[in-house]
Structures are given as structure tokens and as C-alpha cells.
Amino acid sequence: MIPARFRLRKTIILSMVCLLASILVSFLTTSAKTEYPYYIKVNKQQNVVTVYKKDKKGEYTVPYKAFTCSTGVDTPLGVYKTPAKYRWKLLMGDVWGQYSTRIVRGILFHSVWYYQMDATTLSAAQYNKLGTAASHGCVRLTVADxxxxxxxxxxxxxxxxxxxxxxxxxxxxxxxxxxPGTGWDPTDPSKDNPFNHKTPSISGVSNKTIDWGTQVNLLSGVKALSTSGTDITGKIQIEGTVDIHTAGKYSVKYTVTDLLGRSAEKTITVTVNNMKEPPVIKGVSDRVIDSDTVVDRAFALQGVTAYLSSKKLSNKDIKVAIKKESDTVYTITYTLTAQNKKKAKEVATVSVDTTAPVMTGIEFKSLTKKQWESGKEAITALARKGVKVTDDYSKLAAKDIKVSLKANGEYAYIVTYKASDQVGNTASESVQFTYFPDIKLEGIYHHMNIPYHTEITEAYVMQGVMAVNSNNEECTDLVKVIIKQVDERLYKVTYQVPGPNDSVISVSCNFSLAEKTEEESEKGATEHNTEAPDGNQEQEGDSSKTE
Known part of the structure; x- marks a missing residue:
């Protein structure tokens, strides 16, 4: 027979086994039926918790929430399943955490710790470490997270x-x-949380009045504080702009939102006073153009800009009046009325330049043997001596003349001078530099503006021309002249003298007739009308005999 005390002990043991079996069966049954909507990943290195939810295939691939946390050196790496939860939990160091969820062994998710099991005793210093490694191994979060x-x-x-x-x-x-000294977590949903009744604040904003064109810093002196009282001035957003170059009233709205999602806003009025100074039109100047340039509004406004103080105005506001004074002169008047009713006016003259520059000092030259043998560079320098250029509008100097040499036979260079003004009108003139080994020609040059009815004969073109030999004896009778009429008014005259070894040395120049004067034109017409054909004369004679 079993003693009573052993029967009691056996009964207790059997009861405990049954209870444990019941709990185990219940847990297994519950686990089988429980759905796990989320998968939690803790990035220990970055102190970030990311919660994933299921995709359409039932896999945890959709990132849903992220929390900043504080892990620690002893936070274990691995994959675990949460076994328990605690509303308040006593933690290492005789401190407390809210809303704790065990991860594994002594490692839990929990709020930043409290000195007591009291929501007013939060460690603000530890709270401010969120986002860094600061725990003994647990994963610290805000109360809300x-x-x-x-x-x-x-x-x-x-x-x-x-x-x-x-x-x-x-x-x-x-x-x-x-x-420092804050005892509540601002995210704590408790109805007793004093932060429930607090919002961010904006200070230092007020209505402003500025002078026209004065720069204004809308954030100067402005400060924003979060719900917890920390500085969040850098989060201020400003709506509305102030055009400091347009008088008027402008509404400016300041808004700031803290990490609790709470906002504050203030609106001010900025008044910009009217400008007292008149506008100015810059870039207006007298100009010289060629005959192909079209003088219109687009041309007139090239390089022209209007300002009201430091503000650049639109050229659309500039009125342009173009007056043609003559075929070669325009007057352009610019006027502008700014928004402050002040006016500006500028006037410029545009001249049409159709005349090429004038070069002087260009001559045919006879070169000595030494000069001839000195080379093209030295001859070019010689060609520049005494040559000048002038123009009606452009400021030109001798250095603006281009000089080029081209060989013309065995003993000569054609020297060409060119000069262009600012609009492209170009003057060009060519002469010959000649080395005469035996017989030298003198007195050759271009003849311009010869009276129109002048007859260009050998006798005429030989006037002033002389030939001398190496003994300085005149031998003009050896000069051969070739006259070629190029057009109605231009003749090319070539002078030839004997050279070494039966060669011929030639020098050519131009004889140019002037245009007919009105008197010459009328005289020519009269002579044409009075000179009747021979047949008409005979008819007139016959007629007189009949009478």
C-alpha cells in the first residue's frame, strides 16, 4: 500500500505534466493558426529597423516602416522569433523600458529607458543617442515605435x-x-503626456518695409522650435516671393513641421517702396554701318540695356523711333517710362559709310641692285615707308595697311596695298617696284581723274616719262609704249625698255578718265543732234535747189 504522502506527490506531478502538455498543445495549435504579417530586420551597423510586409506571393519583400534605433556591441546577429512581450520591463541597471518585445534571451525591443516605472522619468540623454550604438545589446526605440x-x-x-x-x-x-531634463518621450501616446498640448513655434517674424531695390533676408532673426523645444530653424519653408524691383505689398508665409508631424505657420507683409530715381538706358552710341545693313528696331537695340537702379528692365519697354535724315544718316531716339513714372531718353546717329579708305604715298619705285638683292622682307619694309591711310569714320593707321609682293618677271614685284574700314569698305592699289640693270624708267605713276574727253595717245602718256642708261644718259627714245583700253574710262599703259641679254623690262600703270560732267554730257548730246547723216544733207541740198 502506497503511503498517502506519496500518492499526493504523484498527483501533483501528474497534474503539472498535464498542465505543461496542455500549454504546449495550446501553443503549437495557436502558432499553427497565427498569421505573421510582418518580418523585422535590424541593421546593427546603421542602427535602423525596417519592417517588411508580404507581397502578392506571400513573401516579405515590401518595405513598410523604418525606425531609428540604438543597438549595442552585444546585440547578436542572427534570425530569431519573438517569444514574449512586456508592458513595462525591468532592464539591466535597475532601469525600466516600455512596450518590450523579447527577441532572444536577454535581448529585447524596448523604449529608451526610464529611471523608474514611470513615464515621466525618461533619460533624455539616452534618447538623444538614438541612431547610434548605445545599448547593452537590446534594441532601443522611441515609445511610439x-x-x-x-x-x-x-x-x-x-x-x-x-x-x-x-x-x-x-x-x-x-x-x-x-x-536636458525632459522626462517625457514626445511620441508617447499617453493621455497624460504634456507634449500632447504643444506644437512647434516660429519667432522673429514681423511685417517689413524696404526701399526699392534693397535686398531683404526673409530669414534674418527668424527662429523655429520643435514640439520638444529644440531648434529646427533649418526646416522653415517660405512661400511667396518679394520682387525688390517692383513697388507693392507682398505676402510671405513661414511654415515649419517637426518630426512629430506637427506644424506652425506665420504670415507677414513685405512692403516695397517706390523707386525715386529715373531709369537709365545704356549702350546707346553713334554707329557706322555699311549700305547693306537694315536699320530697324532689332538693329537699334543691339547692345542696348535699360536699368532702374540695379534692376535690368526688359527691352520691350524701350520705345525706338528711327528717322532717316538722308541716304547716309539716321537718327535713332530711345525713350523709356519706368513703373515709377520716371523717364529716360537717349539719341544716337547712324552713318552709312560707302566710301573706302584713302591711301597716300604709294609710288612706283626703281630699286637699286642692293635693294633688289635684299629680299622680299626688306622690300616690303621699303614699300611701307611714307604710306598713310585715312577714312571718313574709322580710325586707321599705317599699320592697318596690308602690303603684299608678287614677282612680275625677272626684275620686278607687283606691290599691292589694301586697307579696310570698320564696315568692310576696302581700298586696294598696286604699283611696281622694278630693278633696272641697264636702262631705268622714271616718271611713271597712276593717272587718275583725267578729263573725260582727253585722248590717250602715246604722246600724251609719254609726258614726264624719261629713260636713262647706266651712264646717266637719257635714252627715252628706246621706250616702247603699249596702250590698251580696258573700258570706257580706263586705259592700261605698259612701258618697255631693253634689259640684259635681249630681255624686255615692262612697267604698267593706269590712266583713268573722270566721269562726264553735266556740261560735257550736254555738249556731247548737242553735237550728236547737229551732225546729220550724209544722206540727210543731200536731201536738204536737193530741197533747197527745188525752191
Whole structure:
């Protein structure tokens, strides 16, 4: 017979076994039926918690939420399933955490710790470390984030702790900072939380009045504080702009939102006074153009800009009046009335330049043997001596003349001079520099503006021309002249003298007739009308005989 005390002990043991079996069966049954909507990943290196939810295939691939946390050196890497939860939990160091969820062994998700099991005793210093490694191994969160895990992630939810430089697909959220001595977590949903009745604030804003064109810093002296009292001035957003170059009243709205999603706003009026100074039109100057340039508004406004103080005005506001004074002169008048009713006026003259520059000092030259043998560079320098250029409008100097040499036979260079003014009118003239080994020609030059009815004969073109031999004896009778009429008014005259070894040395110049004068034109017409054909004369004679 079994003693009574042993029967009692046996009964207790059997009861405990049955209870444990019942709990185990219940847990297994519950686990089989429980759905786990979320998968939690903790990036220990970056101190970020990312919560994933299922995609259409039932896999945890959709990032849903991200929390900034504080892990520690002893936070273990690996994959775990949450086994327990605690509304308040005594932590290492005789401190407390809210909304704790166990991950594995002594590692939990929990709020930043409190000195007591009292929501007013939060460690503000530890709270401000969120986002950095600061715990003994647990994963610290704000109260709001810890509570979300506590409320939404059932026991058995998978937690993966890993290391990565990448904070995660949702990044690393910014965390609110607390002032020293703050005892409440601003995110705590408790109805007793004093932060429930607080909002951000904006200070230092007020209506402003500025003078026209004066720069204004809309953030000068402005400060914003978060719900927790920390400086968030850098988060201020400004709506509205102030055109300091347009008088009027402008509405400017300041808005700031803190990490709790709470906002503050203020609106001011900025008044810009009217400008007292008149506008100015810059870039207006007298200009010289060629005959192909069209003088219109677009041309007139090239390089022209209007300003009201430092503000550049639109050229559309400039009125342009173009007056043609003559075929070669325009007057352009610019007028402008600014928004302050002040006016500006500028006038410029545009001249049409159709005349090429005038070069002087260009001559045919006879070269000595030494000069001839000195080379093209020295002869070019010789060609420049005494040559000048002038123009009606452009400021030209001798250096603006281009000089080129081209060989013309064995003993000569054709020297060409060219000069262009600012609009492209170009003057060009060519002469010959000649080395005469035996017989030298003198007195040759271009003849211009010869009276129109002058007859260009050998006798005429030989006037002033002389030939001398190496003994300085005149031998003009050896000169041969060739006259070629190029057009109605231009003749090319070539002088030839004997050279060494039966060669011929030639020098050519131009004889140019002037245009007919009105008197010469009338005289020519009269002579043409009075000179009747021979047949008409005979008819007149016959007629007189009949009478």
C-alpha cells in the first residue's frame, strides 16, 4: 500500500505534466493558426529597423516602416522569433523600458529607458543617442515605435539582425532631440503626456518695409522650435516671393513641421517702396554701318540695356523711333517710362559709310641692285615707308595697311596695298617696284581723274616719262609704249625698255578718265543732234535747189 504522502506527490506531478502538455498543445495549435504579417530586420551597423510586409506571393519583400534605433556591441546577429512581450520591463541597471518585445534571451525591443516605472522619468540623454550604438545589446526605440511593434507584431514574428552599410530601402529616419531634463518621450501616446498640448513655434517674424531695390533676408532673426523645444530653424519653408524691383505689398508665409508631424505657420507683409530715381538706358552710341545693313528696331537695340537702379528692365519697354535724315544718316531716339513714372531718353546717329579708305604715298619705285638683292622682307619694309591711310569714320593707321609682293618677271614685284574700314569698305592699289640693270624708267605713276574727253595717245602718256642708261644718259627714245583700253574710262599703259641679254623690262600703270560732267554730257548730246547723216544733207541740198 502506497503511503498517502506519496500518492499526493504523484498527483501533483501528474497534474503539472498535464498542465505543461496542455500549454504546449495550446501553443503549437495557436502558432499553427497565427498569421505573421510582418518580418523585422535590424541593421546593427546603421542602427535602423525596417519592417517588411508580404507581397502578392506571400513573401516579405515590401518595405513598410523604418525606425531609428540604438543597438549595442552585444546585440547578436542572427534570425530569431519573438517569444514574449512586456508592458513595462525591468532592464539591466535597475532601469525600466516600455512596450518590450523579447527577441532572444536577454535581448529585447524596448523604449529608451526610464529611471523608474514611470513615464515621466525618461533619460533624455539616452534618447538623444538614438541612431547610434548605445545599448547593452537590446534594441532601443522611441515609445511610439516600440509600441507599434508591441501592438502589431504577434509572438513568433521573425527578427533578423544583420550588418550593412546600406541603412535599408526606406533609409534612416531622423529622430527628434530633447532638451536636458525632459522626462517625457514626445511620441508617447499617453493621455497624460504634456507634449500632447504643444506644437512647434516660429519667432522673429514681423511685417517689413524696404526701399526699392534693397535686398531683404526673409530669414534674418527668424527662429523655429520643435514640439520638444529644440531648434529646427533649418526646416522653415517660405512661400511667396518679394520682387525688390517692383513697388507693392507682398505676402510671405513661414511654415515649419517637426518630426512629430506637427506644424506652425506665420504670415507677414513685405512692403516695397517706390523707386525715386529715373531709369537709365545704356549702350546707346553713334554707329557706322555699311549700305547693306537694315536699320530697324532689332538693329537699334543691339547692345542696348535699360536699368532702374540695379534692376535690368526688359527691352520691350524701350520705345525706338528711327528717322532717316538722308541716304547716309539716321537718327535713332530711345525713350523709356519706368513703373515709377520716371523717364529716360537717349539719341544716337547712324552713318552709312560707302566710301573706302584713302591711301597716300604709294609710288612706283626703281630699286637699286642692293635693294633688289635684299629680299622680299626688306622690300616690303621699303614699300611701307611714307604710306598713310585715312577714312571718313574709322580710325586707321599705317599699320592697318596690308602690303603684299608678287614677282612680275625677272626684275620686278607687283606691290599691292589694301586697307579696310570698320564696315568692310576696302581700298586696294598696286604699283611696281622694278630693278633696272641697264636702262631705268622714271616718271611713271597712276593717272587718275583725267578729263573725260582727253585722248590717250602715246604722246600724251609719254609726258614726264624719261629713260636713262647706266651712264646717266637719257635714252627715252628706246621706250616702247603699249596702250590698251580696258573700258570706257580706263586705259592700261605698259612701258618697255631693253634689259640684259635681249630681255624686255615692262612697267604698267593706269590712266583713268573722270566721269562726264553735266556740261560735257550736254555738249556731247548737242553735237550728236547737229551732225546729220550724209544722206540727210543731200536731201536738204536737193530741197533747197527745188525752191
Amino acid at each position: 516600440a509600441k507599434w511593434l508591441y501592438d502589431n507584431c504577434p509572438l513568433g514574428t521573425t527578427v533578423e539582425i544583420y550588418n550593412s552599410k546600406d541603412p535599408g530601402p526606406l533609409g534612416k529616419p531622423e529622430t527628434m532631440k530633447l532638451l
